[in-house]
Amino acid sequence: MSQPTSAQPWTFDVGGPALYGQHFAAPHERGAVLLTHGYAEHLGRYRRVIQGLTEMGLSVYSYDQRGHGQSPGARAVVDVDVLVGDHLRAREALRGLGVPLFAFGHSMGGLVTAASVLRDPRGLAGAVLSSPLLLVGEGESAALKALSGVLGRFFPSLPVTALESGGLSRIAEEVSAYDSDPQVYRGKVPALTAASMLRVSRQLTAQYPQWRLPTLIVHGSEDKLADVRGSRRFAETAGTALTPRPEIEYLEIEGGYHELFNDTVQAEVTARLLGWLEKQLNSEASAAPL
Template sequence: MEGRLENGQYWQGWTVEAPVGVVVFVHGVHEHGGRYAPVAARLGEAGYACYAVDHPGHGRSPGNRGNIDGMDTTVAGVAALVTMAADRHPDVPVFVYGHSLGGLVALTYLTGERHPRVVGAVISAPALDTSASNAVQRAFAPVLSRFLPDLGVLALDIEAVSRDPEVVAAYRADPLNHTGKIVARTGAEILTAATAMPARLRGLTLPLLLVHGGADRLMPVSATEVVRAHAASPDLTVRVFDGLYHEPHNEPEKAEVLTEIVAWLDAHLPPAPA
């Protein structure tokens, strides 16, 4: 199934009969929700209905390519999808699954006004390490964001997405992916949100599963350590997969990764009513 939010953002869903829970995917920079169809298929086998929204400027959503417009706008799209998914499945818990930029967006949503039925989150390689930018770039980021929002400022190494050459080839060939540089507006929004996140995490008490590839060259494991160090959740699990690249769910070992994620989701389902 698919559709449009009120603001025009594109969403899609993969449903199952009598789901035990709902998972809302929050995708990374330059990709789109459709890339999570294989993950949704695995979670669907375990009884989870899944949904994803394309961020502004990404996939089938309107906007200049690669430009999320603003973190508030992007988070609002996620919030709208969570509400829609929860309304479609009124009797089951909701989980949020955010990867890379989507991990940062998900954490921003979770530390704000989240839906009351959200019971936990999977956060994969969150965009919380800003060491790739120097002091000059950080100083000029707000200026570029305002006056040259679509200026490309930082190239991404697509080869670092996965060790599976078929995944990399499919990424390059997918017309819904943006293969240019990260633009100034998106970069500035990431910097601002990542800088604010440690303080925001102090109020986050939801159960969290943090997933990271140990050989991730796009977002170092230190980004996940920011969440471990600052989140107030008493139920926090960190899983670093040795040797894996940026997208653990798209690595040759994806079956192992997704099995662990499903096990964590299952363990955090609320008890069935007596």
């Protein structure tokens, strides 16, 4: 696989130690994408997606979230609200690029992206949510949910939930690459991380009708790591309180696992992503004043 064009260091102010980030410049820039990775992984796992984006003229900005990859912080021990604040700061740093900016978030990064957009949609031309973690703890008792909050507050690093990497992809080589990646965290989900995922996902649901951005959601029907029902609910309710309702496009892949861009349907899903972004860029161009 060829490398994305012009990978350069990129940082932005987070009010503390800098997060590790990179900028992949498109040769003939038409737009830009802020890409946010999922739980336990890092930005380096998105080379294939980044390559496709830069080839169509979209520069990519990405960073390892706190506690992940090469960024500082206790490994995978994160408060999603803090991650949302980082995302908002990253977006602020990208204001004034002079080209349309899109937000792409996968899994926990999809939850972070959705929360960021709902807090402030300004400055974004659209959003892409890849297997977003929008529904957490469905079916768990109220007592267990309350206990998760207590554990997250007083024992933030306590390991509470195991995730199986076999649910990532139907391609064995992709699962093996994940398992052998030294930058991937492979322990149980810490209590603070699990509790904050639950809290933020529950807070967002009532806000979906106020969603203001054109959005593409992609999710596999057999995803065992991020509940597909969360994406279905989002697709049904996002923007419904607005007139006109923003364009919400939902693609559910029958039999698809969690990482669709690393699954047997990667070519189909990538083509759908690039086609959707092309449509949005053309819409932005046609709406621009003469």
